[in-house]
Structure formats: C-alpha cells, structure tokens
Amino acid sequence: MLEITNLTVAYGPIVALDNVSFSVADGSITAVLGANGAGKTTLVRTISGLVRSRAGSVRLDGRDISRLAPEAIARLGIGHVPEGRGVLAELTVEENLRLGGLSRADRADRQAALSEAYELFMPLAQRRHLPAATLSGGERQMLSIARALAARPRVLLLDEPSLGLAGRVLTQIMARIKQLVEDRKLSVLLIEQNARSALSVADDAVVLSLGRIVAHDRAQRLASEEGLRHAYLGF
C-alpha cells in the first residue's frame, strides 16, 4: 500500500503540492486529475524520488521512502512511465526493454519479461532490433510502458499514457494493466488529461487544483458529480 501524507513540494517560491494526503490500496487504480499545472507530474516525480519534498512523507507498506534515491525506490518496486516518454533513443527497442528488466535477478524471468512485452505490443516485436529513435510517437509510448512493466513493479506511476496513442491501442493497454492490477495486485496511479476515460478505468480518483486536493472519492461517484466535473474536469 502506498501512503502519501501531508506532502508539500515547492520549486523555489512556487508551491506545486500543498499538504497532499491520500493512499492507494494494493490492486487498485487511482486516477490523478486536474488542469495543467495542478501538480500531477510533481506528485509522481516526488514519489519516485526525482523531486524532494519540503514536508510530509511517502510510505510503501509503512516504510518511509521519501528520502531514498530514485534507484532505491525503483528497486522497491515503484515503476514510473514519465510524461513525454523517456526512452533511450540510441538504444534498440530490445535494449530498452532489457534495461527495464535489469533489476530482476532471475535470467528466465528477464526473458519472460521480454516475451510478455512483445506479446502485448506487436509493433515492438517487429521493431525489436531498431533504435528507439526510429519509432513513431505512439510506439515510443508503448516502449516506455513496456519497459516499466518489464521490471514487474508493485506500483506503477503512469504520467499521461494516452499522449499520442490511438484510442484502440490505449484501450488495449489499459485492459492489460487492469489485468495486472487484478492478477498481481499491482497498484496504479494514472495521470490523465482525459478525465472521462480515466474515471472509467479507475477505482478511485483524486482531483488536484493548484497543488491541493479538491476531491477524493470512488471514481464512479466523482464522475457523477456534475458541479465538480464542470469546475475541474472539463466534461
């Protein structure tokens, strides 16, 4: 279980997260919604140790991870698919996937991770020996997600995975992620601009506005609140 308590993050004078608290249960998807600049990316970058909080804590199964280095946090099972993809352009598709699976001790297990990735994303299988630089935007997004999954994370942080993906591909990816949530008790934080589609797959949702939580509820319930939808979610 991932627990965020009184988290405050500032970039100089700009307070990007202000006293944010919520938790994500094992085997559930929590959507993080809000306008541009609301603090969504800051939240996931803080959880994965790339940004340091000013106050508050991030706990994984009761252990405070908020002062650990990003690589230690990744080793504990927190996978991060960053906004704007972040694959290594000079490496081939397969090399990127192997990097993702590096933390897995067992060789057979690492091989299985590769096969799973190719099974999930056919375009990656066909392009396995090509540099990631040659991939289309959507294919790069697939690679970024596949690389994070190759590490078999317990918690997956997805920062706008829909960016550049065709609706059908996104539906496939979300179906696969939902399956992992159920089978492996994976927990997911899903950041999305498209609130409607995020609420349709999420169990819970958090709405951020100017760094503060303005709503936190079951996703279905939030989707039915007209005032909130108009004020913060744009649908």
Ligand SMILES: Nc1ncnc2c1ncn2[C@@H]1O[C@H](COP(=O)(O)OP(=O)(O)OP(=O)(O)O)[C@@H](O)[C@H]1O
């Ligand atoms: N490295 C940084 N230095 C200074 N300010 C930053 C930095 N990163 C983010 N900010 C500011 O913090 C606030 C929150 O930004 P953040 O990227 O977390 O928003 P977001 O909700 O992910 O927005 P978007 O939907 O546009 O991706 C914004 O006001 C942004 O300008």
Ligand SMILES: [Mg+2]
């Ligand atoms: Mg962002």
